[in-house]
Every structure is written in C-alpha cells, then in structure tokens.
Amino acid sequence: MRFISWNVNGLRACVKKGFEESFRALDADFFCLQETKLQAGQIDLSLPGYTDYWNYAEKKGYSGTAVFARTEPLEVTAGMGISEHDTEGRVLTLEYADFYLVTVYTPNSQDGLRRLDYRMAWEDAFREHLCSLARHKGVVVCGDMNVAHEEIDLKNPDTNHFNAGFSDQERAKMTELLAAGFTDTFRYLHPDAADAYSWWSYRANARERNVGWRIDYFLVSDALRGNIREAFICPEIVGSDHCPVGLDLQW
Numbered sequence: 022m023r024f025i026s027w028n029v030n031g032l033r034a035c036v037k038k039g040f041e042e043s044f045r046a047l048d049a050d051f052f053c054l055q056e057t058k059l060q061a062g063q064i065d066l067s068l069p070g071y072t073d074y075w076n077y078a079e080k081k082g083y084s085g086t087a088v089f090a091r092t093e094p095l096e097v098t099a100g101m102g103i104s105e106h107d108t109e110g111r112v113l114t115l116e117y118a119d120f121y122l123v124t125v126y127t128p129n130s131q132d133g134l135r136r137l138d139y140r141m142a143w144e145d146a147f148r149e150h151l152c153s154l155a156r157h158k159g160v161v162v163c164g165d166m167n168v169a170h171e172e173i174d175l176k177n178p179d180t181n182h183f184n185a186g187f188s189d190q191e192r193a194k195m196t197e198l199l200a201a202g203f204t205d206t207f208r209y210l211h212p213d214a215a216d217a218y219s220w221w222s223y224r225a226n227a228r229e230r231n232v233g234w235r236i237d238y239f240l241v242s243d244a245l246r247g248n249i250r251e252a253f254i255c256p257e258i259v260g261s262d263h264c265p266v267g268l269d270l271q272w
Contacts, residue, residue: 028054032058032066050091055165056165071090073089075087078110109126120160124162127143127164158244162239168236169235173213176234203243205240206249209249221262237254237264248270251269255267
C-alpha cells in the first residue's frame with residue numbers, strides 16, 4: 022500500500038507544471054496534498070480511480086489540505102474540533118478499518134518567529150489529536166510539518182538555529198511527538214542518509230545546489246512500525262518548492 026504526500030504550493034499552479042503526470046507516475050493508493058491554496062469549485066481536476074476529500078482555509082488562496090484515495094474511508098474529519106485551530110484548512114483525517122490517515126500542513130512560525138507562540142499551542146493540540154486516534158487504531162500522519170528535526174535534516178544547521186523551522190522550540194515539539202509513540206519512517210529506515218531534503222528555497226539556485234531542508238514527513242504510530250516497508254523522497258519531481266515524499270506499508 023503506497024502513500025504519497027506533497028506540498029504543492031498552490032495546486033492550480035502545480036497542475037500547470039506537470040502535476041497530473043507526476044500523480045499517475047507515483048501510482049499511490051493515497052495521495053495527500055498540502056498548501057492547495059484554493060476553494061471549492063476553483064479547479065477542474067479529473068483523476069480516475071480516486072475520490073477526493075478537501076479541507077479549505079477560510080482565507081482565499083491560503084493553506085488547505087486534500088487527500089485523493091482509491092478506497093472510500095469510513096469517515097472523514099476536517100480539522101481537530103478546536104475553533105481557534107480549524108480556520109486554515111490544515112488537518113484532514115480519514116478513518117479506515119485498520120488505521121487513520123492524517124494529512125497536515127503545520128503552521129509556519131514566520132520570520133523572526135513572530136508566530137511561534139501560536140505554533141507551540143497548535144503543536145500541543147495536534148499531538149493530542151494524533152494520540153487520541155492512536156488509542157483506537159494505528160495512525161499514519163503525513164505532510165509539511167515545517168520543521169527540520171535534526172541537524173542532518175538541513176544543509177546549513179549552524180546558521181539556522183534561530184530561524185523558523187529549526188528553532189529549538191519547534192525541534193523539541195517534534196521530539197515530544199515522537200516520544201508520544203510515533204516513528205519518523207524515513208529516519209527509521211535511513212538513519213544516516215544525508216543531503217536528503219524535501220524543500221528548497223526558490224532563491225540562489227538552492228535546489229540545483231541541493232541546499233535544502235527535510236520538513237515533509239511520514240510518521241506512523243508505533244503500532245504500525247512493523248508494517249513499514251519503504252520510506253522515500255522524490256527530489257526529481259518538480260512543480261513546487263517541495264517534492265513528494267512517500268511511504269510503503271504492508272498489511
């Protein structure tokens with residue numbers, strides 16, 4: 022069973038850059054998107070064999086998540102049921118008989134960490150959301166989590182310790198989430214893989230020079246750790262400043 026996650030940085034723009042061809046080539050059972058940046062009815066996208074589920078931000082052209090699934094879920098839930106966190110379309114949960122699938126677009130702490138306090142509160146709420154699901158069955162969670170967890174996860178750690186995405190506070194929240202019973206699937210299988218990134222700035226030819234960050238993840242609750250077969254990154258696929266990441270599970 023193949024899962025793919027991709028921050029498309031605007032789905033309408035990504036469609037013009039080969040999204041459908043990449044979608045078909047990746048041949049996933051579940052294809053999760055973040056930063057769709059659209060509202061209902063703003064795109065005409067036909068992907069035979071899949072049903073689409075969406076969580077739109079209230080603000081137009083902002084944030085948003087989606088899942089394209091070959092299998093119909095038992096239930097779909099947009100958000101976490103917390104009004105202060107549910108206006109930006111950042112969390113979408115699909116329930117299946119054997120697991121929950123959650124896709125997430127974690128808030129960016131922004132320049133100068135000016136949104137860090139909100140980010141910390143959001144992290145606590147999201148961790149509780151995942152833990153509450155994991156009490157019932159296995160959880161697969163994926164998306165742009167806006168943090169490079171360890172120094173190996175970005176090209177220039179020494180100059181980024183006080184920047185959004187690599188602050189001590191954000192990294193500590195990821196550590197706390199993993200300690201609560203979740204596994205970073207890529208690091209689990211590839212503990213020493215360096216220069217493996219999923220996002221590159223559009224500035225200074227960063228992608229061509231592979232000056233990047235690994236901020237897109239697949240985590241699984243520890244109950245599913247034995248189901249992991251492969252976790253991978255697809256830097257060759259363009260169309261966004263992020264590339265797709267993937268996970269293969271065997272049941």
